[in-house]
Amino acid sequence: MTDPNTVQLTEDGRLKHFLTTEGLSRELLTEILDTADSFISTQERAVKTVPLLRGKTVVNLFFENSTRTRSTFELAAKRLSADILNLDIARSATSKGETLMDTLWNLEAMYSDMFVVRHSDSGAAHFIAEQVTPNVAIINAGDGRHAHPTQAMLDMLTIRRHKGDIEGKIVAIVGDILHSRVARSQIHALRTLGAAEVRVIGPGTLLPSDIESMGAVPYYDMRAGLADCDVVIMLRLQKERMQNALLPSEGEFFKLYGLTKEKLAFAKPDAIVMHPGPINRGVEIESAVADGDQSVILNQVSYGIAVRMAVMAMAMSGQQTPVNSEEPA
Amino acid sequence: MTDPNTVQLTEDGRLKHFLTTEGLSRELLTEILDTADSFISTQERAVKTVPLLRGKTVVNLFFENSTRTRSTFELAAKRLSADILNLDIARSATSKGETLMDTLWNLEAMYSDMFVVRHSDSGAAHFIAEQVTPNVAIINAGDGRHAHPTQAMLDMLTIRRHKGDIEGKIVAIVGDILHSRVARSQIHALRTLGAAEVRVIGPGTLLPSDIESMGAVPYYDMRAGLADCDVVIMLRLQKERMQNALLPSEGEFFKLYGLTKEKLAFAKPDAIVMHPGPINRGVEIESAVADGDQSVILNQVSYGIAVRMAVMAMAMSGQQTPVNSEEPA
Amino acid sequence: MTDPNTVQLTEDGRLKHFLTTEGLSRELLTEILDTADSFISTQERAVKTVPLLRGKTVVNLFFENSTRTRSTFELAAKRLSADILNLDIARSATSKGETLMDTLWNLEAMYSDMFVVRHSDSGAAHFIAEQVTPNVAIINAGDGRHAHPTQAMLDMLTIRRHKGDIEGKIVAIVGDILHSRVARSQIHALRTLGAAEVRVIGPGTLLPSDIESMGAVPYYDMRAGLADCDVVIMLRLQKERMQNALLPSEGEFFKLYGLTKEKLAFAKPDAIVMHPGPINRGVEIESAVADGDQSVILNQVSYGIAVRMAVMAMAMSGQQTPVNSEEPA
Known part of the structure; x- marks a missing residue:
């Protein structure tokens, strides 16, 4: 092409x-x-x-x-x-x-x-x-x-409006990166707009092998990956992937990569939390975070x-x- | 609430x-x-x-x-x-x-x-x-x-436009009052707007027990209930109710509570006939009445x-x- | 009526x-x-x-x-x-x-x-x-x-815009005339607007018996019917007709009545090719004709x-x- x-x-x-x-x-x-x-x-x-x-x-x-x-x-x-x-x-x-x-x-x-x-x-x-x-x-x-370029650009707008600029920010994208068109578009836009670091966090089976060539840094441990982040972008978990045995179970995924207040505390105190929706409460994200002060999920929709x-x-x-x-x- | x-x-x-x-x-x-x-x-x-x-x-x-x-x-x-x-x-x-x-x-x-x-x-x-x-x-x-307040208000508008005012009018509502959100909204609006009397007509199984506290007068006999009415409001019969044995049969219902020219003659000669639609011809109302001079059913739609x-x-x-x-x- | x-x-x-x-x-x-x-x-x-x-x-x-x-x-x-x-x-x-x-x-x-x-x-x-x-x-x-009068009139407009006028033109309609509301409306409009000759081409089972009284000339052989035509209108083949045994098979139909470059050569060199769409490529018409210089099929849509x-x-x-x-x- x-x-x-x-x-x-x-x-x-x-x-x-x-x-x-x-x-x-x-x-x-x-x-x-x-x-x-x-x-x-x-x-x-x-x-x-x-x-x-x-x-x-x-x-x-x-x-x-x-x-x-x-x-x-x-x-x-x-x-x-x-x-x-x-x-x-x-x-x-x-x-x-x-x-x-x-x-x-x-x-x-x-x-x-x-x-x-x-x-x-x-x-x-x-x-x-x-x-x-x-x-x-x-x-x-x-x-x-x-x-999914319009989704990526609304995410960029969200970061710019809530963090002032994309330049210099540390951004973590969490979940099933491998199957995510959203993540791909986000990584390109974040790199071009000057993000200091783009991290992708997820199990090895769900991180693409060429992720580093795209300019992103892979993390398998969520707490390590969230350290000092300005922005945390959760991806939607496609439940059909789990049926294909790429993931152990919803409960296991949530334990490792679900965003909780406890894990979010590893990011910067003023980090914002994003999600493209529709959210699966208790699967990718707990309600206390989705509805919490750091969440800008509904702003993304606007x-x-x-x-x-x-x-x-x-x-x-x-x-x-x-x-x-x-x-x- | x-x-x-x-x-x-x-x-x-x-x-x-x-x-x-x-x-x-x-x-x-x-x-x-x-x-x-x-x-x-x-x-x-x-x-x-x-x-x-x-x-x-x-x-x-x-x-x-x-x-x-x-x-x-x-x-x-x-x-x-x-x-x-x-x-x-x-x-x-x-x-x-x-x-x-x-x-x-x-x-x-x-x-x-x-x-x-x-x-x-x-x-x-x-x-x-x-x-x-x-x-x-x-x-x-x-x-x-x-x-179903917009339905009730279009019914009030219909009465006002065709009978001049709601004040002082005798209004009968006929059919399955028990399951009807329309009837409930109508009764409140009719009472507030000064109807002289609000009657509800139907079998005992389809009249709510608290109907008198709402300000409506129950009638089990349709001819008695229609006597001297200015307005006759037929409700739509929900056929699924009959399958639940709350009603004997369509034929039986029509015989007792279907609006015919013969029964309508008990109301005032200039009484108007209303129905929220869609009508079941031959179940709640016979075609001679639905399409007759006293029917304002299509006006209600407008x-x-x-x-x-x-x-x-x-x-x-x-x-x-x-x-x-x-x-x- | x-x-x-x-x-x-x-x-x-x-x-x-x-x-x-x-x-x-x-x-x-x-x-x-x-x-x-x-x-x-x-x-x-x-x-x-x-x-x-x-x-x-x-x-x-x-x-x-x-x-x-x-x-x-x-x-x-x-x-x-x-x-x-x-x-x-x-x-x-x-x-x-x-x-x-x-x-x-x-x-x-x-x-x-x-x-x-x-x-x-x-x-x-x-x-x-x-x-x-x-x-x-x-x-x-x-x-x-x-x-299907709007389809017929867009066909008339197509002829007028691409051949200057309908007056004096020889027009062939090919396919299942019998079941076609489009063909009926076309024939009436073409006759009124002064077409020199309206031909209908198809197997005997798919030509109406009263076709000559409508002012159209039946042809069973496609090459003979296309001779000297200014306009070739292909009809859409309703596949369900074939299941009713009115037609032998798609392959057989295409061989006899499908529009190919070889058959189209019998019409005038500047003849236009029309089809109401959606087209069945390889059934009524081959792609070389549908996408060729003489095709005005997409103009018809406009x-x-x-x-x-x-x-x-x-x-x-x-x-x-x-x-x-x-x-x-």
């Missing part, structure tokens, strides 16, 4: 798709965060909508079901004044024998402007942006184990809308050729 | 949630009806939308499926220019092990302004408004056997949109703090 | 429903195409929405599932600025024992302005327009084997939105009485 940045950027380096945080410059990631910051302030007004995507058609293409993520993109699109079409792909024309590419070409022919794509195959969003519908802005809402608005607005702007855009009568 | 009116009213007595008709003052119920009246006139214009909830996010949270009621709230929200998110709770994150409270907190964090809640547990809407998300306006769209617009607009107004609400650029 | 044109036209001959192309005048069909042409140009602007149906409520009533067609109507309605309610009829109140007519009356009472109806019974849209809700504009989105916008706008205009339409405050 081509370098994602020749696909997701315009010739003058602006975003036209949002596929991955990997390889994006510090300037561009910072622009996303600054734009999202401005949308947080519009969210807090009585009228939350802005007209940036008025008259545009956004299609939610979720090949993998996720009510949570689909809803946040739907709200982000509506607050940008876009029209949104939710397609339940599993029940649509593809089941009538049509190929996926024909489905996408048809949606493009309906003058769609943007596809929000979630797919269980790594690289699906990249493939669509490069090979199938390059003139439709593609936003990756999670592809296989590869990337910032998630703003970050999605930001990348949607930026990618649409990058797609637009300077055509006549006056309003029809 | 706290007195619902300390929950659903602001300190200066305005609506900020709409949980129940019980305990609301005659002035407030009348304000709802007056506001709904004004929305009936906007519904009859070529452009039916008004901008009162522009930029607001309304979430339809139906834990119990009801296409009819959900659609009326969806239309009401759209005609107020709100953005609406329909969540099929049964298929969403709660099935991923997330608690209901976490789901609600997440929706609140997405800057939702209003939840329309339908739930099979009595008190669910009250609990959410008081304990979970007090800063989100909660509209009760039916909770267990407890209340007024239902206006009443929902009214309580949504009033509750949103009650929630709003005097913040800067100018429109973003 | 009444003559559809006494139902679908106003007294002065304007559209107020869109049920069938049969019997519509050349002038009216041309007006639809001209209006659709104007919407193609609005689709190509940066802001694709026009305010023609602002404040109107359109209900998608799909008794037969079709994600593709439903989505195109949803997008068309949104681009006209209408509010749209998607009803999954199979799961709605009709399953609670309510009759179809009660469901429709209820939707009408909610001040709906337009129903887009798809139904497996021939005549369903006509019946609703004439007998059930005559004051709601009905758009037929496919009824049984009878008609024009489909514009044609639907046109008939929705025209029917709504035909419904409107000259009432006070100023905007509410």
Whole structure:
């Protein structure tokens, strides 16, 4: 596959798709965060909508079901004044024998402007942006184990808003790193934005073998890994992994890697606790921590809308050729 | 549980949630009806939308499926220019092990302004408004056997528009009173708005034992109960109750309590006939009555949109703090 | 049933429903195409929405599932600025024992302005327009084997835009004519708009016995039927027909009636190839043709939105009485 940045950027380096945080410059990631910051302030007004995507058609293409993520993109699109079409792909024309590419070409022919794509195959969003519908802005809402860049960017925004900056911070990511597209996108963004150290904490079976080449430091012992951290990011445990014998049991996992007040005490006293949700209380995290003073989990949700608005607005702007855009009568 | 009116009213007595008709003052119920009246006139214009909830996010949270009621709230929200998110709770994150409270907190964090809640547990809407998300306006769209206040208020509006006033009228409610949240909300509203007499008609097994303490007069014989009535409200028969042997059979029920022209003749000649829908023709009501001159059943549907617009607009107004609400650029 | 044109036209001959192309005048069909042409140009602007149906409520009533067609109507309605309610009829109140007519009356009472109806019974849209809700504009989105008029009109628009005019053209329709509502609507429109010859090509079992009375010429041999054609319209093969032994096998069908480059060479060199989609590659059409220079299949999809916008706008205009339409405050 081509370098994602020749696909997701315009010739003058602006975003036209949002596929991955990997390889994006510090300037561009910072622009996303600054734009999202401005949308947080519009969210807090009585009228939350802005007209940036008025008259545009956004299609939610979720090949993998996720009510949570689909809803946040739907709200982000509506607050940008876009029209949104939710397609339940599993029940649509593809089941009538049509190929996926024909489905996408048809949606493009309906003058769609943007596809929000979630797919269980790594690289699906990249493939669509490069090979199938390059003139439709593609936003990756999670592809296989590869990337979940809007989640990573809302996490960056959370750190910046609660710790002032990402530069110089020690960040620990805890749990099933191996299967986590979120962790991959976070590590790239954290490295680019100047985190002092990115640690990944989990059992050996759930840490990728190439983790050090990504610039992260592996820890098998949670207390050691949390020492002096500014930020603790818990991952969601995919229960189906346990059935595959990659993990002993929920109870055993919680004992070793569940975030408790006792373990959190090893991090800095003002460390913040993050989780992409939905949380499994008592599996990855105990309620006293999830609902405690250091938790910013619900703030992440709020910032998630703003970050999605930001990348949607930026990618649409990058797609637009300077055509006549006056309003029809 | 706290007195619902300390929950659903602001300190200066305005609506900020709409949980129940019980305990609301005659002035407030009348304000709802007056506001709904004004929305009936906007519904009859070529452009039916008004901008009162522009930029607001309304979430339809139906834990119990009801296409009819959900659609009326969806239309009401759209005609107020709100953005609406329909969540099929049964298929969403709660099935991923997330608690209901976490789901609600997440929706609140997405800057939702209003939840329309339908739930099979009595008190669910009250609990959410008081304990979970007090800063989100909660509209009760039916909770267990407890209340269905928007249905009751559209019934009040129907009586007022077709009989001039509720004051002094004799109203009979017929059918399964015991299991009916609609009947409970109607009785409270009718009593507060000055109905001369509220009668409930049904078999002894389907009349609550405390019915007289609610201010209603029980009748077991339908013809006696209908005598001199101004308004006849038929309830929908829940067929599953019959399977539980609370009722002998549909045929037997219809013979005793089904509304026929013959039985209706015992009411006043200008009595109106109401039903919350969907109607079971030949079970609660014969077609000659449902489609006859005295039926206002379809008018109720029209007024239902206006009443929902009214309580949504009033509750949103009650929630709003005097913040800067100018429109973003 | 009444003559559809006494139902679908106003007294002065304007559209107020869109049920069938049969019997519509050349002038009216041309007006639809001209209006659709104007919407193609609005689709190509940066802001694709026009305010023609602002404040109107359109209900998608799909008794037969079709994600593709439903989505195109949803997008068309949104681009006209209408509010749209998607009803999954199979799961709605009709399953609670309510009759179809009660469901429709209820939707009408909610001040709906337009129903887009798809139904497996021939005549369903006509019946609703004439007998059930005559004051709601009905758009037929496919009824049984009878008609699919918006599909036919987008096909006419495709021919006009790519071949200059329909007048004088030789058009072949290939496949299962017998079960095709699309073919029926196409033949009527092509004859009215002055096509020189309409040919239908297929096995004897799949050509209706009255085809010549409709003004079409049957061909059993595809190469003979394609000779000198300007336009080749492939129909979608309904695979369930084959299970009913009306067809020998997919392979056999493709050999005789599948469109290949070899067979297409019998048509005029500049003939265009059309298909209503979704296409079955290798069954009705080979990929070299579907994706080839003569294919206008994806253009049809684009024009489909514009044609639907046109008939929705025209029917709504035909419904409107000259009432006070100023905007509410």
